[in-house]
Amino acid sequence: MNKLKSLFVIVGFIFSLFIFVSQVKASDSPLPVVIIHQIRGYETCCLPGDLQMISQINENENLKELPLAWAVRYDALNNEELVNTLKILPKQQQLGILLEITPQLASASGITYKGKTDGSDWYNGRNVFLIGYTPEARKKLIDTVFQKFHQIFGFYPTLTVGWMTDAGSLEYLKSTYGVRVHEITKEQYETDSYTLYGGIFNLPYYASKTHPLIPAKDTSDSSQILILRQTVSDIIKNYGSSKSFYTSQPNDYLSLNTNDGFSYFSNIIDTANSQENNSKFAVLGLENSQEWGNYKQEYLKQLTYLWELQKNEKIKIYSPDTYYLEYSGKYQINPVRILKSPDFPQSGVLWFFGKSYRARIEIISHKPVLTDFRIFTNQEDPYLNQEAIYSRAYWVLPYLIDSSQEFYDNDQKNDLFAGGFVRSDAGVTRFGIDLLQSPIKSVNFDKDTLTLEGESQSLKLMPEMIQIENQPLGPVLNWPINLSSKDILEMNTDQYFSFPRHLRFFMAPQKQSGKIDLGWENKSLKKIITATFLQNNNTWQIIPNVSLTQSEIDSMNAIWQPDKTDLPFDRSGSTFFWHNTQSLAGKSPVRLFIDPRNKLGRIVAIKNLNITVLGSSGININGNEEANILMEPLLIDFTASISATAKVLINVDGNLIEPNTQIKFVTNCPKDIFNCLRNKENLKDYLQIIYREKLQQIKTYLNNLISFAENYVKLKMWDILPKINIQNFLKFG
DSSP states (O other): OHHHHHHHHHHHHHHHHHHHHHHHHHHTOOEEEEEEEEEOOSOTTSOOOOTHHHHHHHTSTTGGGSOOEEEEOHHHHTOHHHHHHHHTSOTTOEEEEEOOOOHHHHHHHTOOOOSOTTOTTTTSHHHHSGGGSOHHHHHHHHHHHHHHHHHHHSSOOSEEEOSSOOHHHHHHHHHHHOOOEEEEOOSBSSSSSEEEESSOOSSOEEEESSOTTSBOSSGGGEEEEEEEESSOBOTTTSTTOSSSOSBSOHHHHGGGOSSOTHHHHHHHHHHHHTSOGGGOOEEEOOBSSHHHHHHHHHHHHHHHHHHHHHHTTSEEEEOHHHHHHHHHHHOSSOOOEEEEOTTTTTSSEEEEEOSSEEEEEEEETTEEEEEEEEEOOOOOOTTSSSOOOSSOEEEEOOEEEETTTSEEEOOOTTSTTTTOSSOOSTTEEEOOEEOOSSOOOEEEEETTEEEEEOSSOEEEEOSSOEEEESOTTOSEEOTTTOEEHHHHHHHOSOEEEEOTTSOEEEEEEEGGGTEEEEEEEOTTSOEEEEEEEEEETTEEEEEEOTTOOHHHHHTTHHHHOGGGOOOOOOTTTOEEEESOSEEETTTOOEEEEEEOBOTTSOBOOOSOEEEEEESOSSOEEESOTTGGGOOSOEEEEEEOSSOEEEEEEEEETTEEEEEEEEEEEEOOGGGSHHHHHHOHHHHHHHHHHHHHHHHHHHHHHHHHHHHHHHHHHHHTOGGGGGGSOHHHHHTOO
């Protein structure tokens, strides 16, 4: 019997050792990396590309071994030299299509191009992406570029790229042309003219059939297109950054002008490689536009670094096609995954991507705080059947908390992001929910559940909910509410709070059932529940409301879909600023700056802008032609070729804004010296304008000088000061 016991002990030990070794080996598995480049042609309207990028990368004998991918725009396919280069690429490299709409593609498809012919607004989502065109037009545009590709290469690509591509177009790409992988852009809020906020990032996922930013819950809900997000985002700093700085792309991180340089990139790769086995992934790449000329050496350094990591088996680089086969072989549905910063749980953040929600857990004052909580619903892509109308387009998933927008600015006037609408840097105090009252002592991720153990409490993030155990107070809503769930239940009446730029936040307790519904009140004063706190003795659950209806989601357009809001223009919150009311005739304009806002302080399009000039017929108005499609500040320029004086009446959506403003165009004396000599009033006006212009030049000069000095003191870069052409930097005179 003793011998049998000993045998069991030995077998158990060997089995445990095998499991341990297997886990160690799994955690050391190489980081999967996919490298996708976006290749634009020479079409001058729309950020033309440098076609030397492909050949210059492949000149390197090591780099040409990598399974790189190239997504090519329609105008690039019309370039014979580039096409010849693409035809002789190494066989392991993959070709795809960059779905950007240009005048060439629109014309070839028989579609009217939405943008201006001079290209000044080519980057607006309604112009450059399929979402700006009707569903019928989208299919024609797709067909044209795919047929062109097939005509050249003899096959249809399985890779497409389009920073914001609607769910209907993705389905058409999949069913008609067999597209497997599609790349959209990273998490960003109004960084460009398009916002993608609230989904899975840094990781691949099968998209829902109805919304590209929402991960599919099961195979019946899945589009079966694998979505990749452009570049690797900094999991701490990119959240709440209004600038495109915190990513793996050299044009982003080198724009910070810090001393980090290449080490910032290597740290991002190290962080990606340190994740749990099923959360290891990285998408890299670069556009061939001006970034190539400016950041060529840095990017070649990145590729060389990746080649060395692969040689040492630290990473494994896949083409998009081979990675799709690898991923689909492992997962038929999206797995639960996490991302965490290297120093978590002592500090930093952890992201949890469940079946029904995503959560951001941040360590603040040594304790875990929920600072972002999004709900993965069955909502419909807002551009599925409707074209984007305005210059800005949005995918924002419903949330209970978005602390990058719900914050108090601590008066950090010199902070890089001061004044931004989306912030999560050290210069703010942010709203969140305290989950535990003590520091985290251990972190365990097993079978789709993440367990964070505190001193006497534990926190479990499960696929469908968050559970807090041994916590009598329940979740604590911190600044500016400062109430525990227990406190709210005791009140037993609905509680409301207003955040800037938001509709009212509510907490609706039901003491008898131990339940608190939370969410947002819509314009019609209906409570839209986004999550529920549920108490069972000292255990609390945070349950996302995945049953949100489309009408409920649409009723919250003011914050979740700003380009479709029905909140009107609000005069009191908008800005109308005359840069000047006098100018030189035939030389420079009189300029009016307009920043239209609704009552929440959010940018809104002007539906009807009427400008009337009284007293002169020789004054022209520029900039008001497309005011009704611009969701952004606009400049109105008044010009005249000869001296003129007039009054301006401005009416915005029925609001009389400027009933009595007088503008004046003064004779340009050097061009009409005799008129000025005959009329001293003309000469006086001319001299006053020249004086103001020179004074403004001096102010600009001094501000540049102060900024220049502060930056170099801050960065301690006096050693490179002699290399700087200060005269060019200051741009004075």
